[in-house]
Amino acid sequence: MDRQELGAFLRSRRERLRPQDVGLPSGPRRRTPGLRREEVAVLAHVSTEYYVRLEQGRAPRPSGDVLAGIAGALRLSDAESGHLHVLAGTAPSRTGLHRRDVRPSVLTLLERLPQTAGFVMSAAFEVLAWNDLAAALMEDFAPLTAQDRNLARRAFPGPRQGDARLFGVSDAADLRLSVVMQLHATLARYPTDPEITGLVDDLRATNPDFARLWERRDVQAAPMLTKTFRHPAVGEITVDCDTLTLTDRDQFLVLFTAPPGSPGAEALALLNVLGSQASSYVR
Structure with missing residues (x-):
């Protein structure tokens, strides 16, 4: 309790x-x-x-x-x-550390999804796995450190980090609010995980916007059903956004798709050809 x-x-x-x-x-x-x-x-x-x-x-x-x-x-x-x-303390709660290992079957699923950009995110907002189309749409996460792959840290940069690297998304304000709400719930599930507590403490200390939103203690975010990326190579891409909870490991599978024949589908197809080199968001 x-x-x-x-x-x-x-x-x-x-x-x-x-x-x-x-x-x-x-x-x-x-x-x-x-x-x-x-x-x-x-x-x-x-x-x-x-x-x-x-x-x-x-x-x-x-x-x-x-x-x-x-x-x-x-x-x-x-x-x-x-x-x-x-x-x-009256609900079943997780103890210890949140999991960062992704189930092999989920990794296989990511690679086999046609015309779908997908990635797996931990309870602490770290991008753990991704497919080639996600790297082309967002960024190749392979050379990045765990901190640089953390979407919460990207959404709320410190004073020396400049603007957040959020891949040109149009709903950055809604995304930031969702991050804060979900972190409240995550901290309640993992109150002794030093990575979770350290993440929250860092963001509260270094980003006034995060600290202000944190004090509101909201815990229910509106679902994000669509998302528009402003991509440096192909312009605006509007996609459907679906987030699936992987309950056994407390992780999230995020999928970006577009209806067949739509401009978003055509843009994803082009990115599939261009590959991750087309993603050049400025750090």
Whole structure:
């Protein structure tokens, strides 16, 4: 149970709600944003004292029923409710280190996918494996270090690194928000993994945008169904984006495709011929 993070998460969810969101009168002017602690306690059917102690990180582990009541009171989404259970230690959690070894069958699948750019990403946003078309569309990751292959570090560069290298994607702001949300969930699953904790600590210390978004404690990202790359060799390429979770290793298979006959499909076909040498994003 991560008492401090649990308390901070509850407080952030409480402060985003308005009384009218939960059927309560607005009443007199409020000194703080959101619901009052006692209002949440009433809605969740717990004592105000206990709820206050939860937010302060001083309460014992709540039961599943108590968490369900709090999740309902705070109008949490399914993803937020799941994150709440992870923080409270009432959900199955992974221990130790996140995995970086990719299943051989997945590597084979990457190479056999026709006209599809694909790569495998770890829970810490490191690109672990990729096919030739992904290298042509994005970058040849082979000569890069693990840090340079990390998409979270690319999205939130340090002060001496200049602009992020995000392959010219058109939705960079949405991508950055998604990175922060997913890292919150990842840290809750691997609270003692030094690579995860070090990544979060580095980004919070070196990038003000990351630090600001991190404090919001949002954990549910909108799915990215399409993505447009501004490629240096073939111009804009709009592709469908599908992300599949590889649950056994807590990794993600990201696939970029395009409908047959579309401009995106023609651009991918051209990249397939040009190869990774066509990708020349400036570092």
